[in-house]
Amino acid sequence: xxxxxxxxxxxxxxxxxxxxxxxxxxxxxxxxxxxxxxxxxxxxxxxxxxxxxxxxxxxxxxxxxxxxxxxxxxxxxxxxxxxxxxxxxxxxxxxxxxxxxxxxxxxxxxxxxxxxxxxxxxxxxxxxxxxxxxxxxxxxxxxxxxxxxxxxxxxxxxxxxxxxxxxxxxxxxxxxxxxxxxxxxxxxxxxxxxxxxxxxxxxxxxxxxxxxxxxxxxxxxxxxxxxxxxxxxxxxxxxxxxxxxxxxxxxxxxxxxxxxxxxxxxxxxxxxxxxxxxxxxxxxxxxxxxxxxxxxxxxxxxxxxxxxxxxxxxxxxxxxxxxxxxxxxxxxxxxxxxxxxxxxxxxxxxxxxxxxxxxxxxxxxxxxxxxxxxxxxxxxxxxxxxxxxxxxxxxxxxxxxxxxxxxxxxxxxxxxxxx
Numbered sequence: 001x002x003x004x005x006x007x008x009x010x011x012x013x014x015x016x017x018x019x020x021x022x023x024x025x026x027x028x029x030x031x032x033x034x035x036x037x038x039x040x041x042x043x044x045x046x047x048x049x050x051x052x053x054x055x056x057x058x059x060x061x062x063x064x065x066x067x068x069x070x071x072x073x074x075x076x077x078x079x080x081x082x083x084x085x086x087x088x089x090x091x092x093x094x095x096x097x098x099x100x101x102x103x104x105x106x107x108x109x110x111x112x113x114x115x116x117x118x119x120x121x122x123x124x125x126x127x128x129x130x131x132x133x134x135x136x137x138x139x140x141x142x143x144x145x146x147x148x149x150x151x152x153x154x155x156x157x158x159x160x161x162x163x164x165x166x167x168x169x170x171x172x173x174x175x176x177x178x179x180x181x182x183x184x185x186x187x188x189x190x191x192x193x194x195x196x197x198x199x200x201x202x203x204x205x206x207x208x209x210x211x212x213x214x215x216x217x218x219x220x221x222x223x224x225x226x227x228x229x230x231x232x233x234x235x236x237x238x239x240x241x242x243x244x245x246x247x248x249x250x251x252x253x254x255x256x257x258x259x260x261x262x263x264x265x266x267x268x269x270x271x272x273x274x275x276x277x278x279x280x281x282x283x284x285x286x287x288x289x290x291x292x293x294x295x296x297x298x299x300x301x302x303x304x305x306x307x308x309x310x311x312x313x314x315x316x317x318x319x320x321x322x323x324x325x326x327x328x329x330x331x332x333x334x335x336x337x338x339x340x341x342x343x344x345x346x347x348x349x350x351x352x353x354x355x356x357x358x359x360x361x362x363x364x365x366x367x368x369x370x371x372x373x374x375x376x377x378x379x380x381x382x383x384x385x386x387x388x389x390x391x392x393x394x395x396x397x398x399x400x401x402x403x404x405x406x407x408x409x410x411x412x413x414x415x416x417x418x419x
Contacts, residue, residue: 001122008176009118010135012073015169016114017136019077020107021143022162023084024048025258026153029228033154034091035377042366044100045225049359051104053351055112068180069120073113074173077166080106084163088156117179130269137266141259148255153228197337197345206336208405209285213329213349214357215398219292219391221361223318226369228254230299230384231311238304257315264319272323281332286402288324291317292395300388326353365391 023030031041083103090096115133122128143161147153152161200206235252275284295317302310329349337345368390372383 001128005121005177006128006132009121009132012169012172012176013114013118013132013135014139015165015172016077016110017139018143018165019080019110019162019169021140022147022165023158025144025224025228026147026158026255028225029154029232029254030156030158031096032229032380036093036096037376038369038371038373038382039366040093040097041369042225042362042364044097045221045362045366046359047097047101047104048108049355049357049362050101051108052358053355054105055108066181068178069113069117070173070176070179073110073117073176074170076106076110076113077170077173080110081163081166081170084159084166088159088163117176120179121177134266137262141262144255144259144262148251148253148257148259151251153232153251153255197348200333200336200345203336205406206333208401209329209332210349210352212285212289212398212402212406213325213353214360215394215401216289216292216325217353217357218361218364219296219395220321221358222296222365222368222388222391224358225362225365226387227299227315228258230382230387231257231315233382233384234302234304234311241305257312260312261315261318264316265323266319268319268323269327272328275324276328276331281328282402282406284324284328285332285406286399288321288328289395289399289402291320291324293392293399295321296388296392296395300385300392 027045028041031044036044080103083099083106086099087096087103090099114136115129118129118132147158147161150157152158201210232252232254235254236248239246239248239252272284275287279287295314298310298314298317301307302314304311333345333349368387369382372386374381
């Protein structure tokens, strides 16, 4: 791959993840600030999962069959920029929900499109793609640190940053290397949802892994939707206790602290191939589930004074929680599927996790937060310990399910991923 192409693709990935990172982790804090309740926040987060279920159909129909992928990426981002601007003006729940749903329908396909555009320009994707994808993680860290430093997490500024960046990549996309459609002829719903991969369910261990992947996405949704407001409340409470009557500072740098979770992703991604060879797939997945339980207990019982280390521990465990379960799960699915149904197997897992699992998780997280919250608006008080015990309990159930029923024979292998 030419160095100029590598730069183009790296910049594309960076910009696209600035669009995403600007609002996703901070959205709940902003929604609580404009007096939405937990159920409403959970439902709005669920719009992303709805879009993730629908997006394979959009990408399958548009980028795969009718239009060049880079042009689809450009148009979707330009439409998305307009919708993000509309979100900055909306404080009514119903209007916000539907506008956010339409926006997510424009955004969700861009995740697959950026990967597709990148890989189509590569001669050895397994070696070249990880470094380009890494630019997305760097972008997420950079933009969340900017937002945290400036204290913009609860302001509409998060959408303005995303909007401007979406407009930039929307125009920039038309300068990317041409990535024309590759498929001709009709496509069935079964092909898009990965029907051919259903044969994998004959393997009990894969079925247990599949069910566990959906279930573990419920705790994952708790982290994405409730992590920021929970940690923010911990620092607010500590400040108020130490400085009674004093005005709250502009920011507690929560976004900066939470960006350490993405940094840990990079570390554990590098560690993953060695862990595979050392422990095998079963114990890698078990280790990830145990980490989920520990991190939620840390969030539940940590505070911003004597137990601040617990909050940091919960954040830093994000890397092992995500990489050791979801990334290793992708590799496991790839191995189980074989050459003929690899793509369908990955599509099936993505549809189940980021679609079905995280939809359920977002809705449940919203209801749980509201259940343990008293008062409304600025007077609302949430018992975050009780909130975090729920995803910890769900992860514990998944752990038992895995220990008892998952019986994949250990195979030492080198993952087909090179960093």
